[in-house]
Amino acid sequence: MSEAKVLVVYFSRTGTTRLLASAIATMLGADIEEICDCSNREGPGGYLRSLLDAIRKRQVEIVPAGLDVSAYDLVVVGSPVWAGSVSAPVRSYLIENRAKFSQIAFFCSFGGRGADKALHEMCELVGKPAVAECKVTAVEARHGAHAALAAFVDGIKRHLARSRDLEWMC
Numbered sequence: 001m002s003e004a005k006v007l008v009v010y011f012s013r014t015g016t017t018r019l020l021a022s023a024i025a026t027m028l029g030a031d032i033e034e035i036c037d038c039s040n041r042e043g044p045g046g047y048l049r050s051l052l053d054a055i056r057k058r059q060v061e062i063v064p065a066g067l068d069v070s071a072y073d074l075v076v077v078g079s080p081v082w083a084g085s086v087s088a089p090v091r092s093y094l095i096e097n098r099a100k101f102s103q104i105a106f107f108c109s110f111g112g113r114g115a116d117k118a119l120h121e122m123c124e125l126v127g128k129p130a131v132a133e134c135k136v137t138a139v140e141a142r143h144g145a146h147a148a149l150a151a152f153v154d155g156i157k158r159h160l161a162r163s164r165d166l167e168w169m170c
């Protein structure tokens with residue numbers, strides 16, 4: 001593996017996960033893509049719709065991805081936690097692309113509860129373990145979450161270096 005190709009993909013309703021995704025993409029020198037869905041998620045109605053989508057574990061319609069996941073050595077996927085679950089648009093993205101992921105890492109932003117469950121669900125949806133995981137509260141995200149993001153990115157870089165070394169040995 002020469003320079004690994006990394007893609008950061010995320011959904012964000014109110015901007016917190018977007019902040020984390022941009023920082024991670026910059027730290028990794030990765031491409032970045034936002035998942036857009038076809039529902040109105042603004043305001044109290046949008047909140048309620050999002051909550052119901054999460055509780056019912058619905059697959060929702062999303063705008064087709066612009067970047068081809070299979071062209072990347074590793075994809076980093078980020079989601080807000082909704083009702084102790086992955087957000088509905090990220091659920092749809094993971095299901096639609098699950099056969100195409102080579103290696104995957106996950107991060108989530110959350111208010112204070114349910115991040116471990118959401119990260120576990122993300123692994124289950126793609127049917128493979130993540131090479132690294134990261135959970136950041138919305139409050140931490142607003143302050144940069146420097147330590148958590150540095151540890152996450154370091155874990156990803158070490159994994160990619162190990163993969164490259166193994167490839168050279170074969």
Ligand SMILES: Cc1cc2nc3c(=O)[nH]c(=O)nc-3n(C[C@H](O)[C@H](O)[C@H](O)COP(=O)(O)O)c2cc1C
Pocket residue numbers: 011012013014015016017018047048050051054080081082083084085109110111112113114115137138
């Ligand atoms: C419908 C809905 C359900 C949520 N459920 C949870 C939850 O179960 N646990 C939690 O800690 N935060 C929960 N949150 C808060 C978000 O996970 C948190 O604010 C997140 O950082 C928002 O990310 P975003 O700005 O990228 O959309 C929920 C938010 C929404 C909109």
